Amino acid sequence: MFRRPLIAGNWKMNEDLKGSLSLVRGILGGLNKSRDLPEIMIAPPSVALSVLAEALKGSPVRLGAQNMHWEESGAFTGELSAAQIKDVGCRSVILGHSERRQMFGDTNETVAKKLKAALGAQLQPVVCVGETLDERETQKTWRVLETQIRGALAGFAPADLAALVIAYEPVWAIGTGKTASPEQAEEAHRFIRGQIEKLYDERLSSSVRILYGGSVKPDNIDRLMIEPDIDGALVGGASLKAESFLRIIQFESAGTSS
Ligand code: PGA
Numbered sequence: 067m068f069r070r071p072l073i074a075g076n077w078k079m080n081e082d083l084k085g086s087l088s089l090v091r092g093i094l095g096g097l098n099k100s101r102d103l104p105e106i107m108i109a110p111p112s113v114a115l116s117v118l119a120e121a122l123k124g125s126p127v128r129l130g131a132q133n134m135h136w137e138e139s140g141a142f143t144g145e146l147s148a149a150q151i152k153d154v155g156c157r158s159v160i161l162g163h164s165e166r167r168q169m170f171g172d173t174n175e176t177v178a179k180k181l182k183a184a185l186g187a188q189l190q191p192v193v194c195v196g197e198t199l200d201e202r203e204t205q206k207t208w209r210v211l212e213t214q215i216r217g218a219l220a221g222f223a224p225a226d227l228a229a230l231v232i233a234y235e236p237v238w239a240i241g242t243g244k245t246a247s248p249e250q251a252e253e254a255h256r257f258i259r260g261q262i263e264k265l266y267d268e269r270l271s272s273s274v275r276i277l278y279g280g281s282v283k284p285d286n287i288d289r290l291m292i293e294p295d296i297d298g299a300l301v302g303g304a305s306l307k308a309e310s311f312l313r314i315i316q317f318e319s320a321g322t323s324s
Contacts, residue, residue, distance in 0.1 A: 067272045071104035072298035073315045075305025086114040092308025119155025130158030136179035148187035158190040164237045174217025192231045199238035215261045224266040232276045233300040239280025251278045255295035284313035291317050
């Protein structure tokens with residue numbers, strides 16, 4: 067089944083408004099529109115969302131948030147709801163990033179609630195999963211991935227999950243310069259696809275896009291994208307410079323992977 071590649075940039079807590087606008091202008095200005103581009107998404111800090119929504123109007127780049135709360139409204143200081151991020155122009159949202167799991171208390175249970183709210187608001191959810199170094203070294207990778215996938219994704223109807231995107235981000239590869247080898251990533255992606263098939267069906271598992279994240283750079287994207295179950299990338303550090311993000315977007319087999 068053809069899965070359109072998706073390249074997403076997670077800016078984390080970087081850039082002020084001026085820097086955000088100039089980065090977006092750099093990306094838009096450098097896109098080679100004559101080639102078959104992958105789907106492109108950027109997730110800037112929430113304070114820049116409404117300004118960037120304006121700047122991205124009519125462009126092929128979709129806007130995403132880095133997180134959201136599952137409740138519709140209320141006394142949740144510092145949080146944003148699905149409706150609020152949608153209202154400022156987001157069409158996607160990253161859920162359960164490992165930094166949120168490690169530092170801000172996200173769990174499989176809260177990720178499941180956020181996923182339900184995101185799907186209810188017709189936002190494209192990008193659900194992040196991945197093992198720590200200790201878990202990998204003690205042979206717990208598959209158990210951890212299974213728990214994260216089941217914990218976040220169980221209990222939906224397969225049709226509800228049509229827009230779902232998963233990001234496999236081994237924690238030991240994030241921001242460390244250590245990328246999982248293409249073979250390691252492919253093995254994990256295949257495992258995740260298998261879990262989705264077990265939980266739901268072959269139709270959903272073969273259509274869901276699974277991104278790889280963790281030190282994706284211009285010099286490793288082409289090789290990663292050759293793997294049959296790697297459908298794109300969630301890029302942190304290298305999405306903060308237009309030049310490197312553009313090179314990743316325009317990976318060698320862009321538009322031809324399936
Ligand atoms: P990195 O971050 O590309 O800087 O490793 C990836 C991520 O955390 O999404």
